[in-house]
Amino acid sequence: MHREAVLKRVNLGVILIDVDCFKQYNDTYGHVKGDSCLRKIGKQIKNEMNENILCARYGGDEFCVILLNKSNEFVIKCAKRIENSISKLDIRHETSTRLDKVSITTGVCNYVPDELSTIEEFINKADENLYHIKHQWKTDKNDKTNKSLAI
Numbered sequence: 587m588h589r590e591a592v593l594k595r596v597n598l599g600v601i602l603i604d605v606d607c608f609k610q611y612n613d614t615y616g617h618v619k620g621d622s623c624l625r626k627i628g629k630q631i632k633n634e635m636n637e638n639i640l641c642a643r644y645g646g647d648e649f650c651v652i653l654l655n656k657s658n659e660f661v662i663k664c665a666k667r668i669e670n671s672i673s674k675l676d677i678r679h680e681t682s683t684r685l686d687k688v689s690i691t692t693g694v695c696n697y698v699p700d701e702l703s704t705i706e707e708f709i710n711k712a713d714e715n716l717y718h719i720k721h722q723w724k725t726d727k728n729d730k731t732n733k734s735l736a737i
Contacts, residue, residue, distance in 0.1 A: 587640060587654050588705040591698065598705075599653035599661040599696035602712035603631065603668065604720070606689045607682040608647035614681045623677055623688060634671045635664065650709065658696050665692040684723065691720050 591598035605611070605627060612620040624647065631649055632641045644650040651668070653661055669690055677688040693716025695708050 587652050588699060588703075588708070591654055592701055592703070594655070595698055596655035597653075597657070597661075597696050598699050598708055599651075599656050599664075600694070600708045600712040601651040601653070601661065601665045601668065602644065602693045602695075602709060602716050603649040603651070604691050604693075604716055605647040606684045606691055606720075607679065610681040610683070611679055611688065614679075626675055626677065627672055627688070627690070630671050630675060631668055634667050639664075644709075650712075653696075656696065661694055661696045665694050668692065691716055691723075693717070693719065 588598055590596075605624070608620070611623060615623075624643070628641075628643055628649060631651065635641050635651060638654075640650075640652040642650050651664065653664065656664075669692060672688065672690045675688065678686065679688045680686060682689070693712040693714065695711040695715065699708070
């Protein structure tokens, strides 16, 4: 998809998804429930996206969605739709420092790559945006909204 975006000079969008406070989830409920939780999240992410959008587990408690030739607005709407969808799963997480149920934070990156760019750069930029958002909600514990819309 990265090569195609370079050749066609179209946007490559990356949504990086991190499950909030997942270490605490595993510590509280155990790894079997943790694995089940990740499977539910992965399935939900895939259900929210169409077949032309790549959805994958990226590692640990992170997932990645890659979109080709989509506007910033579309990529942001996808991130919000995924966030809302995971929230609606209503998986209890009593030791989370964010909410009392499993939640996610997303980092978004979307632009036209050049010949020298790599997919890793897109993922790293989305990851930077994700952790910037996580830092914001950890700093202001009263604000539980997800502002993970950085491009």
